[in-house]
Amino acid sequence: METEKNLSAEGERGAILNEEEVKKEKLSSEEQEAATAEEEDEDEDALPHSEIxxxxxxxLARLVQDPLLCDLPIQVTLEEVNSQIALEYGQAMTVKVLKADGEIMPIVVVQNATVLDLKNAIRRFMELKQQREGGVKHISWRYVWRTFHLxxxxxxxxDDTMRLKDYGIRNRDEVTFMKRLRKK
Known part of the structure; x- marks a missing residue:
C-alpha cells in the first residue's frame, strides 16, 4: 500500500512537472511567435534604400551648416569631416597648393606630415573634385609627379620621406605646383 502511495505521489509530481514543462514550452513558443511578429513588423517598417x-x-546637409564645418562641400566625405575637426583641434594644418592656372587648393594634412603625405592628400583632393564636377575619370599620378614638383x-x-616642417612649412603656407624643366 505504501508503495502504491509512493508511486501515486511520484505520478502526481511527474504530472505537475509535465504541466510546468508544457507551460514553459507554450511560453517559449509564444515568445518565438512574438519575436517573429516583431521582425515582420520591422521588415514592413523598413525604408527603401533611396529614402534612407x-x-x-x-x-549631412544640416551637419555641414555648423560653423565649424561650413567650409566643407555638401557632398562631404567622412575623411573631410575628420580633417576639418583635426584642424580645429590643432592636429592638422592647411597647406595652400598653388597650381599654374592660379587655382589654390587648400590641402589638409596632419602636423607631422611628410612630402609623400602631402602628395597623397593632393591626389585625394583632386579625385574628390573630379567626382563632384564630373571631370576627367583618370589621372596618371605617376606622370604628374614625373612632370611637376612642389x-x-x-x-x-x-625627398618624399622628409617632413613638411623640416622644409619650414607651417599652417596656411603656400606651396607651388611647378612644371619640371626638361633635361637636355
Whole structure:
C-alpha cells in the first residue's frame, strides 16, 4: 500500500512537472511567435534604400551648416569631416597648393606630415573634385609627379620621406605646383 502511495505521489509530481514543462514550452513558443511578429513588423517598417539615402543626405546637409564645418562641400566625405575637426583641434594644418592656372587648393594634412603625405592628400583632393564636377575619370599620378614638383620658397620638395616642417612649412603656407624643366 505504501508503495502504491509512493508511486501515486511520484505520478502526481511527474504530472505537475509535465504541466510546468508544457507551460514553459507554450511560453517559449509564444515568445518565438512574438519575436517573429516583431521582425515582420520591422521588415514592413523598413525604408527603401533611396529614402534612407535622402534622410542621410538631409542630415549631412544640416551637419555641414555648423560653423565649424561650413567650409566643407555638401557632398562631404567622412575623411573631410575628420580633417576639418583635426584642424580645429590643432592636429592638422592647411597647406595652400598653388597650381599654374592660379587655382589654390587648400590641402589638409596632419602636423607631422611628410612630402609623400602631402602628395597623397593632393591626389585625394583632386579625385574628390573630379567626382563632384564630373571631370576627367583618370589621372596618371605617376606622370604628374614625373612632370611637376612642389616648391616652397624656391626649394623643391624632392625627398618624399622628409617632413613638411623640416622644409619650414607651417599652417596656411603656400606651396607651388611647378612644371619640371626638361633635361637636355
Amino acid at each position: 539615402l535622402d534622410i542621410f543626405e538631409e542630415g 616648391v616652397f620658397q624656391g626649394e623643391k620638395l624632392e
